Amino acid sequence: MSLYRKNLYFVCISLLLTVCYILYGYFFRNFITQPDFPKEYLTYKNLENKPASNHFEIIKLPDDLLNLSNFYFSPISETVVIQSNKNGFSYDHDPLRLYYKFNIQGKLIDSLIVNSSDYYKVREKYLISEDNYISWIIDNDSTRHKYTELNPKADWDTDRTFEEFERLSKKASSVYYFKSVFTKYNGDTEAFFDKAIFLINQKWYALYGKKIYVYPEAEEQNEEQKTILPVYTHKLSQHGANLLQVDAYYNLIIKNDTLKIKREVWSDRSDLVYYCSPANPEFCIIEGTNFIIKPKK
Amino acid sequence: MKVQNPVLKSLFCATAATLTFFIITSSVSESFNQTMGIIIGVPITFIGTFVYCFLLIFLEQVKVIAPNFVCRFSVPFSFCCIASVFYCILNNIEIVDHFQQFSFTAYWLELSTPFLVFFITHITIAGVFTVK
Structure with missing residues (x-):
């Protein structure tokens, strides 16, 4: 058998196997059973494609x-x-x-x-x-x-500090603590003071005291959180045993308008979360993205 | 039809492959990891292509590949295809993760990149080796 013929056989066999493997991948794994895609959801747009309603639109920052x-x-x-x-x-x-x-x-x-x-x-x-x-x-x-410091030299005794601390905590709309920020040297010994700050009437007040530190709560989230569930989901592909990639379709209702949004997500139950500005509830941002909802000009 | 100037041609192929690799990877993104990838990838591509060219010449010398443009291209190309298929089967890698409900075009798009890379590299190297 000549060298050319050997080469030819090798090429034919390996290409045939490769093509079979690809076709097998296509014909024997390429199916999900689900109802046909309803036509009404064809108008839904991805965030990148700038969905818009009569008075509102979504744009990217x-x-x-x-x-x-x-x-x-x-x-x-x-x-x-x-x-x-x-x-x-x-x-x-x-x-x-x-x-x-x-x-x-x-x-x-x-x-x-x-x-x-x-x-x-x-x-x-x-x-x-x-x-x-x-x-x-x-x-x-x-x-x-x-900060408006109430005892800048931290020279109050424990009772007075505690009284003042209680009074301010009741009045304040927000309190935050810093640990051991103030050090006082007294001969060879040094004393550490914590700092508590209080927000009262748009001004922050600071109070030094021993052992007033409390571990601060996590940063507060934006207040106007809104969550919507998908109105319809369509399966796209399966990755592994039970991880499905789906297209989720949302009706985002803002004032009297409906923004029709489509998103590729990894679960049938992926919520769309958005937050609205307290100054203008028509100005919102979609969580985890840099897309904002705003009135049309 | 022996390969003439094998060292020069191998150097040419290696340089061309490295340049292509550099242009493609550096145009994709500018992140730090990408930069490290380029720094490590450039010498690997260069040496890899150079060694691969000499392997081809050696296989011609020991009469495994016929000294002809079509054979120089198609034998290594089909070998790479079947080798990647076996690699995927043995390591349990799904070339496409259960892609389902995709049209054949979409499915092919998922697969086409390695094929095109194999195709272009091998046809270029075979061409350079055949040119006198």
């Missing part, structure tokens, strides 16, 4: 590098603040933290940079750190306000 785990609506203006992941290779080792502010049209209107080492937290829409607080999310004012 002009940034793909946002930290979508949390966002902060201003209670007085139609804006939303989202942290950006833009600086540096790794978000964790970034010395700066960048916040972006978007308006109702999805336009970037302002930004704020803070040091990561200050560990700013968000409480009642205020950015708070050990030393100062910023009300930028609410009123676009980026000055670092000092």
Whole structure:
């Protein structure tokens, strides 16, 4: 047998096996039994394809590098603040933290940079750190306000501190604690003081005291959370034994309009969650995405 | 029909493959992992292609592959196809994870990338080796 003929046999056999394998994959695994796709859901659009109703539309914020785990609506203006992941290779080792502010049209209107080492937290829409607080999310004012300190030298006795602590806790709409932030040297010994801050009438007050630290509660979520269930799901493909990829169809009702949305999800029971601005309930953001719902111009 | 200038041609193929790899991977995304992938992948592609070219020449010398353009292309190509099929079967990899309800076009799209890569590399190398 000549070399050419051997080569030819080899090529024919291996290509035939490959083609058989592919055809087997197509013809013997490529079925899910389910009813035909109803035509009424053909008009539903993916978020990327800009679903719109008579008065509302969904658009994308002009940034793909946002930290979508949390966002902060201003209670007085139609804006939303989202942290950006833009600086540096790794978000964790970034010395700066960048916040972006978007308006109702999805336009970037302002930004704020803070040091990561200050560990700013968000409480009642205020950015708070050990030393100062910023009300930028609410009123676009980026000055670092000092806390009004009630006992700046931490010289009150335990009873007085405790009394004041109780009184302020009742009055305050939000309380946060910092552990051992104030150190007092007395000869060779040193005493550590915790700091509690209280939000009363849009001003933060600080109180130093021994052992007043309480582990702070997790950051509050946005208040106006809304959840909708899919009206219909259509199976697309099966991955493994019981993981199904499905198209889920949602009717998002806002005022008197219905936005028809389609999404590819991994379960029949995937909810669509969105949050609306307290300043304007027609301005919403869809959870986990950078898509916003807004009135048409 | 022996391969002329085997070292030069192998170097040419290796450079071409490395350049293609670099252009494709660096145009996809700019993340840090991607950069590391390119840094590691460039020498691997270069050496891999170079060694592969010499393997082809060696197989021609020991009379496994016929010295002809069609054979130079089709034998390694079909070998790669069947080898990847066996690799998937033995390691229990589903080439496409139970893709169901897909049209044949969609199914083919899932499979076509490795086939096209095999096809283009082998036809290029065979062509370069056959050119005088």
